[in-house]
Amino acid sequence: MTPNENDPDRMTKSENVAEDAHADKYNDPRAKITRRGVLIGIGVLLFGILGAAGSIYQRKTKLTQTRNFWGDETVLALQLAERIKMTAVKGIEFDPVELTATPGLGHLRHVLLDERSYQWDSTEEQSVMSKLQEPESACVQLILTDPTAHRFETVQLIVDLNDGWVGPSDGSRCVQTTKRVRPALAKFLKTLINVQQKRYDFRQSVNRPTSINR
Numbered sequence: 001m002t003p004n005e006n007d008p009d010r011m012t013k014s015e016n017v018a019e020d021a022h023a024d025k026y027n028d029p030r031a032k033i034t035r036r037g038v039l040i041g042i043g044v045l046l047f048g049i050l051g052a053a054g055s056i057y058q059r060k061t062k063l064t065q066t067r068n069f070w071g072d073e074t075v076l077a078l079q080l081a082e083r084i085k086m087t088a089v090k091g092i093e094f095d096p097v098e099l100t101a102t103p104g105l106g107h108l109r110h111v112l113l114d115e116r117s118y119q120w121d122s123t124e125e126q127s128v129m130s131k132l133q134e135p136e137s138a139c140v141q142l143i144l145t146d147p148t149a150h151r152f153e154t155v156q157l158i159v160d161l162n163d164g165w166v167g168p169s170d171g172s173r174c175v176q177t178t179k180r181v182r183p184a185l186a187k188f189l190k191t192l193i194n195v196q197q198k199r200y201d202f203r204q205s206v207n208r209p210t211s212i213n214r
Contacts (some may be wrong), residue, residue, distance in 0.1 A: 065115040069123065069175055074168065077155040078113050081144035086189065089158060090129070091138030097196045099142075108188060112157075112166070117181045127171030128158040137162050140189060141169060161186040 067075050084099040099105055111117050128139060137160065144155040156169035164182035167174035177185060 062115045077144040085143045094193045122176040128165045128167045128174045131165045
């Protein structure tokens, strides 16, 4: 008698054989959960947690020395300013640039607030302008305002685009940013100036009347 291929009992036996063929993968007596293995697993987990916490700590803005240099009102302005505008001061010409809704503005705030952005041993009681000795030196002014909530008076900062000197516009003191921050800060601000100029040129080209040859 030919066995019926559709016989339920035969199919069940085949399935059991297939399952048994892989049983050694799951029932290997060598695969044991040991106390040492559990401790290693916990150690890896704790290492990951501590690593994440350390990363968060590194990203956290440190303000102690920054507050000593800038003062409470400037720190508040950098944190909460509703509007930030950039204007030309020396060595560079451009129309005022509105930074308020600019992508990356949060990074600019963070750089100017974080005490790790500065070389504090370079602090001097003189203006940023006094540091601009080179003919190609260029600097801009950042104007921070809070027209709606009025949480602080207008704050004005000077930023040197060449050697990274920064300080209040009243010229009372200055400090140099680190070698790592210096080029990034200058590049960010110069990029915004170039974008603003391109927008202006585009508007001019669009609004320029076209001549019609007859």
